[in-house]
Amino acid sequence: MTILNVTGLTKRFGATDVLRGIDLDVQRGERIAILGASGSGKSTLLRCLNFMERPGGGTIALDGQVLGREGKAGERVYREAELIQVRQRVGMVFQQFNLFPHMTAIGNVMEGLRTVRGMPKPEAEARARKELARVGLAEKAETYPAHLSGGQKQRVAIARALAMDPEMLLFDEPTSALDPELVGEVLNVILALAKEGRTMLLVTHELGFAYHVATRVIFLADGAIHEQGTPDEVLKNPKKERTRAFLASHKQFSF
Amino acid sequence: MRWDFASVFDNTDALLVGAAGTLRIFAICLVLGLSLGLLVGLGRYSRNRWIHIPATIFVEFFRNTPVLVQILWFYFALPILLPFQISPLAAASLGISLNSAAFSAEIYRGGIQSIETGQWDGARALGMRWGQAMRRIILPQALKRMLPALTNRAIEIFKMSTLASAVAYVELLQQGKLIASLNYNPIEAYTAVAVIFFVFLWPLVQFSYFLERRLKRDE
Ligand SMILES: Nc1ncnc2c1ncn2[C@@H]1O[C@H](COP(=O)(O)OP(=O)(O)OP(=O)(O)O)[C@@H](O)[C@H]1O
Ligand SMILES: [Mg+2]
Numbered sequence: 473m474t475i476l477n478v479t480g481l482t483k484r485f486g487a488t489d490v491l492r493g494i495d496l497d498v499q500r501g502e503r504i505a506i507l508g509a510s511g512s513g514k515s516t517l518l519r520c521l522n523f524m525e526r527p528g529g530g531t532i533a534l535d536g537q538v539l540g541r542e543g544k545a546g547e548r549v550y551r552e553a554e555l556i557q558v559r560q561r562v563g564m565v566f567q568q569f570n571l572f573p574h575m576t577a578i579g580n581v582m583e584g585l586r587t588v589r590g591m592p593k594p595e596a597e598a599r600a601r602k603e604l605a606r607v608g609l610a611e612k613a614e615t616y617p618a619h620l621s622g623g624q625k626q627r628v629a630i631a632r633a634l635a636m637d638p639e640m641l642l643f644d645e646p647t648s649a650l651d652p653e654l655v656g657e658v659l660n661v662i663l664a665l666a667k668e669g670r671t672m673l674l675v676t677h678e679l680g681f682a683y684h685v686a687t688r689v690i691f692l693a694d695g696a697i698h699e700q701g702t703p704d705e706v707l708k709n710p711k712k713e714r715t716r717a718f719l720a721s722h723k724q725f726s727f
Numbered sequence: 728m729r730w731d732f733a734s735v736f737d738n739t740d741a742l743l744v745g746a747a748g749t750l751r752i753f754a755i756c757l758v759l760g761l762s763l764g765l766l767v768g769l770g771r772y773s774r775n776r777w778i779h780i781p782a783t784i785f786v787e788f789f790r791n792t793p794v795l796v797q798i799l800w801f802y803f804a805l806p807i808l809l810p811f812q813i814s815p816l817a818a819a820s821l822g823i824s825l826n827s828a829a830f831s832a833e834i835y836r837g838g839i840q841s842i843e844t845g846q847w848d849g850a851r852a853l854g855m856r857w858g859q860a861m862r863r864i865i866l867p868q869a870l871k872r873m874l875p876a877l878t879n880r881a882i883e884i885f886k887m888s889t890l891a892s893a894v895a896y897v898e899l900l901q902q903g904k905l906i907a908s909l910n911y912n913p914i915e916a917y918t919a920v921a922v923i924f925f926v927f928l929w930p931l932v933q934f935s936y937f938l939e940r941r942l943k944r945d946e
Contacts, residue, residue, distance in 0.1 A: 524851060572850075584854065587853075
């Protein structure tokens with residue numbers, strides 16, 4: 473069952489075309505790893521999917537419903553209220569965590585429930601504790617982000633996204649800002665979510681993790697899907713020269 | 728010459744009345760100036776030019792004209808243009824509040840802009856509206872950073888309150904003038920006024936130093 477349908481998605485910043493026509497169908501339960509060189513448009517793609525960036529052209533349909541309406545010049549016009557709904561259905565986890573430093577871990581996780589959903593405090597707190605427990609941080613509930621390690625911060629950020637019951641999760645290089653010894657704890661949380669059958673799009677440079685967890689791998693180059701397929705197809709037997717070169721540069725020092 | 732503070736102490740009542748007047752206008756201008764400043768500061772941050780442009784004009788106008796001129800204008804010129812009288816307190820409060828709003832608007836704007844865009848991302852990704860993100864996520868962090876600058880504004884407002892004496896509003900300086908002219912003791916009277924201001928302001932200034940140190944330590 474298709475949850476997300478993207479057709480001809482484009483985005484430009486000033487004079488640079490960052491996305492040049494992305495077509496993408498995501499089925500429920502799919503886990504898509506997105507690879508690509510720096511500047512290839514991976515973050516921009518994810519940010520367009522939950523409308524943190526307004527798409528330049530093309531359409532995005534969530535659950536079969538095309539978002540926005542046609543404007544006078546054929547462009548798509550989006551209402552803020554609609555986008556706010558979308559953002560609650562499509563959760564996002566950032567490379568830099570973006571935790572709210574003036575709130576405790578549980579405060580961060582409750583914030584969306586309280587402010588956006590208007591959930592009463594006891595209920596939101598119970599829910600937030602459940603999510604913190606899920607990422608293994610029940611005992612850090614009252615801790616402020618400044619006193620958490622990078623790995624713990626990212627797990628709180630994941631709990632914060634999960635609390636909103638998203639139908640789909642977007643991860644933008646969730647482990648790239650972490651010290652190497654902290655990467656594992658975050659990947660394990662993501663792995664557990666994968667096992668629950670959650671739909672997720674994951675931008676990552678962790679090729680091994682992508683290979684084991686993704687159901688599909690997309691290689692992005694110059695703002696377009698250059699190659700895609702199963703992890704075996706793309707990571708082990710890439711057909712395109714650029715994909716091979718990218719993988720080679722990433723595996724240069726592996727053993 | 729001989730210092731004659733007895734003639735000042737004889738007028739303690741008048742000075743107390745003056746101090747009360749100073750505190751009253753300080754409180755009014757502090758609340759009005761800093762809250763109006765927030766609105767104008769948010770306006771300057773707005774992408775809507777119908778909000779942005781008037782806010783900018785407001786800031787530029789009140790930053791580039793002397794408060795004393797504004798107070799005199801509100802007191803003497805406004806009643807000619809509009810069909811009502813304006814009290815000394817109202818004229819002085821308007822001048823000082825609007826001036827403080829213009830300066831604090833820049834503090835708010837700078838403080839809000841100093842918050843990393845990632846905080847906006849985090850808030851919006853949860854589905855927050857602009858106002859919710861501002862109120863719950865951005866402002867609480869920005870206010871903390873702005874606190875030393877806002878405290879300095881408060882100190883400025885306190886000092887500016889003396890300008891209200893230009894329209895004969897009863898505050899400390901006005902009472903000092905009165906005592907000096909009745910007792911022919913300007914040295915003692917104005918010294919007393921200066922000392923009273925010092926007593927009020929010194930703790931406030933110490934508090935602002937404390938805030939600045941605290942903030943540096945947090946970073
Ligand atoms: N807000 C913006 N304004 C202007 N240019 C932008 C903006 N965001 C991204 N870009 C540009 O768009 C291009 C693609 O950026 P994007 O962040 O999507 O790449 P990426 O694949 O995520 O790279 P990285 O691996 O470094 O995170 C880059 O050239 C970047 O400079
Ligand atoms: Mg990126």
